[in-house]
Amino acid sequence: MKDGVDEVLELVMLAGEILLKNGAETYRVEDTVERIGLAAGMRQVEAFATPTGIVVTLEHPLGFARTKVRRIRERGISLNKVAAVNEVSRQMVNGKLSAAQAAFELSKIQQNSNAYPPWVHLVAAGIGSGCFAYLFGSNLKEFFLAVVAGLVIHWFRLKAAGWGFNRLFGSFLGGLIAAATGVLGQLSLLEVTADKVIIGAIMTLVPGLAITHAVRDVIYEDLLSGVSRGVEAVLVSVAVAAGVSLVLGLWLGVG
Amino acid sequence: MTVAAAFLASILFGVIFDVPRKALAAAGVAGTVAWVGADVLQRLGMNALGAVFLATLVSSCYGEMMARFTRNPASIFVVPAIVPLVPGAGAYFTMFHFVKGEFTLGLAKGMETLFMAGAIAAGVALVSLIFRFIKGRSK
Numbered sequence: 001m002k003d004g005v006d007e008v009l010e011l012v013m014l015a016g017e018i019l020l021k022n023g024a025e026t027y028r029v030e031d032t033v034e035r036i037g038l039a040a041g042m043r044q045v046e047a048f049a050t051p052t053g054i055v056v057t058l059e060h061p062l063g064f065a066r067t068k069v070r071r072i073r074e075r076g077i078s079l080n081k082v083a084a085v086n087e088v089s090r091q092m093v094n095g096k097l098s099a100a101q102a103a104f105e106l107s108k109i110q111q112n113s114n115a116y117p118p119w120v121h122l123v124a125a126g127i128g129s130g131c132f133a134y135l136f137g138s139n140l141k142e143f144f145l146a147v148v149a150g151l152v153i154h155w156f157r158l159k160a161a162g163w164g165f166n167r168l169f170g171s172f173l174g175g176l177i178a179a180a181t182g183v184l185g186q187l188s189l190l191e192v193t194a195d196k197v198i199i200g201a202i203m204t205l206v207p208g209l210a211i212t213h214a215v216r217d218v219i220y221e222d223l224l225s226g227v228s229r230g231v232e233a234v235l236v237s238v239a240v241a242a243g244v245s246l247v248l249g250l251w252l253g254v255g
Numbered sequence: 256m257t258v259a260a261a262f263l264a265s266i267l268f269g270v271i272f273d274v275p276r277k278a279l280a281a282a283g284v285a286g287t288v289a290w291v292g293a294d295v296l297q298r299l300g301m302n303a304l305g306a307v308f309l310a311t312l313v314s315s316c317y318g319e320m321m322a323r324f325t326r327n328p329a330s331i332f333v334v335p336a337i338v339p340l341v342p343g344a345g346a347y348f349t350m351f352h353f354v355k356g357e358f359t360l361g362l363a364k365g366m367e368t369l370f371m372a373g374a375i376a377a378g379v380a381l382v383s384l385i386f387r388f389i390k391g392r393s394k
Contacts, residue, residue, distance in 0.1 A: 087326075199343050
């Protein structure tokens with residue numbers, strides 16, 4: 001019991017923050033915080049996490065307690081970071097890492113632990129869109145058009161996040177670009193149909209993580225998180241749909 | 256060729272979600288099982304809802320098992336597994352019909368899409384429920 005309560009609190013908060021920012025389920029966040037806190041010698045650890053913030057109270061063996069709140073404002077998805085924090089927490093519980101070592105590992109994870117550089121994400125989104133277009137029965141031209149749409153969409157989303165735009169707006173833009181690419185393709189002399197291009201491109205905008213975690217949160221009775229993630233999934237879908245519908249409306253209205 | 260495309264698409268989706276490199280192949284398999292499974296079941300004459308539900312069950316079961324096996328969080332495998340099943344085409348045609356003013360067609364397509372999403376959610380829920388129960392027992 002060499003570690004002071006403030007250091008431990010900082011450590012568990014860092015773990016919780018990384019997990020929440022990169023798309024971990026709520027129970028995993030709370031569970032990890034509690035495990036790390038107990039492993040660092042606290043008598044009791046109480047954590048309450050939602051997708052947008054976390055509260056932790058640590059009770060020191062000498063009787064006093066400390067509480068901290070951390071608001072989570074930016075959220076992205078990096079399952080690699082979630083897995084890495086999970087690994088640190090397990091090693092600490094097994095006594096293979098001290099609190100200080102764990103803090104060092106966590107700060108390393110926070111800084112640079114995406115499994116792939118941004119351009120790989122971009123290329124993956126492009127070719128992924130193409131593959132889905134193909135799975136829905138596209139020809140080669142539509143495949144390539146979907147690749148282009150996927151690339152542009154994710155480049156914009158990357159940029160929009162940097163410019164500080166609302167993430168829902170990013171989804172709306174994504175839908176807009178997907179539909180615009182498809183429609184322009186059909187209007188041009190490329191002889192493609194818009195459907196498959198658009199479907200392939202919007203598959204990359206689907207809120208898969210929000211859907212999965214909404215369900216899992218509810219199963220773990222983290223009702224607040226579950227409901228808010230469910231609403232998030234609906235809102236993202238509506239934003240994409242709004243973007244697509246706007247372009248389709250213009251197209252069908254004019255044409 | 257379809258299987259290859261489904262596998263490639265699932266792997267690429269894994270990359271988008273930043274799945275750890277070591278787990279990428281397994282995540283790709285999960286997505287492929289889901290997509291090909293749903294496809295085959297529908298060709299065998301099962302309705303789309305049932306096929307998607309079963310495919311979700313099987314692929315997320317596989318995902319949860321891989322998670323236990325490799326000591327990783329389950330979402331690493333389950334999220335890429337369900338993304339290919341999400342009814343993107345249904346959602347698109349719902350919008351298409353509505354924008355064209357074909358409300359009856361749009362509603363029908365919309366309900367179908369919604370039920371598909373519900374089937375996926377129910378599948379994920381059932382599997383995580385079972386695995387949580389097993390985990391609770393083995394402690």
